Structure formats: C-alpha cells, structure tokens
Amino acid sequence: MIRRATSRKMHAVKRDYPGRILVVDDSRASRVLIRRFLHALGAQTAEAVDGFSAWRRVQADSFDLLITDYEMPGWDGGKLVNAIRDASRRRLRHLPVIMVSSVRCSELRQRTGTELVDHFLPKPIDVAKLDVLLRRITRGSRYRLLVDQRDRSSGSSGNKKA
Structure with a gap:
C-alpha cells in the first residue's frame, strides 16, 4: 500500500503545496494513507472510490493534480485518464496525473500509454518518491497555470477546502 514515513520525516518535509489534489483508489486504506501524507505536506485533498466517480468530480470541481490507482472495479484508472485527456x-x-498500481510500471505504461500519464508510481507507495514527484509537478509551468486559473475563476486567494 504505502511505505509510511516516521512522524519526524513527515514534519521535516512539511511544505505548503498549492492547489487541490484528487485521490482515487477503491481501497479506503490506500486513500486514507495517501490523504494523510498529502495533508502532512500541506496539500488540500478530495477523494473518489473509482474512476467514474472521479470523472464526475473533475467535471464538477477544479483540481490541480490527480493521483489515481490503476486497478479499480468499473472505470479503472486507464479509462479515467482517457476520459480526462x-x-x-x-x-x-x-490535468497532471500520477498513476499508482501494484502492476509493474513498464506493463502499466503499455496498458495506458506513456503520453496520457505524467508519472507512474508502484505500490507500495514510497512517500519519499511521492514527495519528489509532487515537488517536480508543482514546479512545472502547467501546474502553476492550473492553480492560477482556478484562483482567478473562483476569485479566491487559496481558500482551503477539506
């Protein structure tokens, strides 16, 4: 599932990540662990239990990053990413996408197409690797553009929603 960091490590990496992150996984335990890690980093999160409910969420609300599992009942992560693209x-x-899965990353790339997903992360999730990916994504111009557009359209300057 997720490789836990010690609380000392979690506090050492505390940052204020701008934007909202949608976490999609059919495993409640995985969603909770990812959410806790993201909150420890100062990120705002929302959750969905499958690809279809995530699709409805991204259509109705603004997100700046999607972290999705690949293997889920109904709409899997691949179908979700295809609909988004x-x-x-x-x-x-x-929308930047990190896909997580217990399926080998090379096999996942073949199934989903490397051009559709920004980053692949194997399960169990290594929080240090996730942190590196988050820093890389939030430094990217596409991510900053999404956050700026969301802030302008909502007329807010970073109101946090849980």
Missing part, C-alpha cells in the same frame, strides 16, 4: 475542457486535458 479526451475532454473538451482544456483544463481537464492538461
């Missing part, structure tokens, strides 16, 4: 709304098409 095919979306008519530009904001959705450019």
Whole structure:
C-alpha cells in the first residue's frame, strides 16, 4: 500500500503545496494513507472510490493534480485518464496525473500509454518518491497555470477546502 514515513520525516518535509489534489483508489486504506501524507505536506485533498466517480468530480470541481490507482472495479484508472485527456475542457486535458498500481510500471505504461500519464508510481507507495514527484509537478509551468486559473475563476486567494 504505502511505505509510511516516521512522524519526524513527515514534519521535516512539511511544505505548503498549492492547489487541490484528487485521490482515487477503491481501497479506503490506500486513500486514507495517501490523504494523510498529502495533508502532512500541506496539500488540500478530495477523494473518489473509482474512476467514474472521479470523472464526475473533475467535471464538477477544479483540481490541480490527480493521483489515481490503476486497478479499480468499473472505470479503472486507464479509462479515467482517457476520459480526462479526451475532454473538451482544456483544463481537464492538461490535468497532471500520477498513476499508482501494484502492476509493474513498464506493463502499466503499455496498458495506458506513456503520453496520457505524467508519472507512474508502484505500490507500495514510497512517500519519499511521492514527495519528489509532487515537488517536480508543482514546479512545472502547467501546474502553476492550473492553480492560477482556478484562483482567478473562483476569485479566491487559496481558500482551503477539506
């Protein structure tokens, strides 16, 4: 599932991540652990239990990053990412995606297509690797553009929602 960091390590990496992150996994335990790690980093999160409910969430709300499991009943992570990349709304098409799975990353790349997913992360999730990916993504211009667009459209300057 997730390789836990000690509380001392969690506090050592505390940062204020801008934007909102949608965490999608059919395993409640995985969602809770990822959410706790992200909250320890100062991130705002929302959750979905499968690809279809995540699809409905991203259409109705603004997110700046998607972390999704691949293997889920109904809509899996691959179908979710395909729907997002095919979306008519530009904001959705450019949503950064981290896909997590117990399936080997090389096999996952073949199944989903490397151009559709920004980063692959194997389970159990190594929180240090997730932290590195988050820093890399939040430094990217595409991520900053999404956060800026969301802030402008909502007229807020970072109101936090849980």
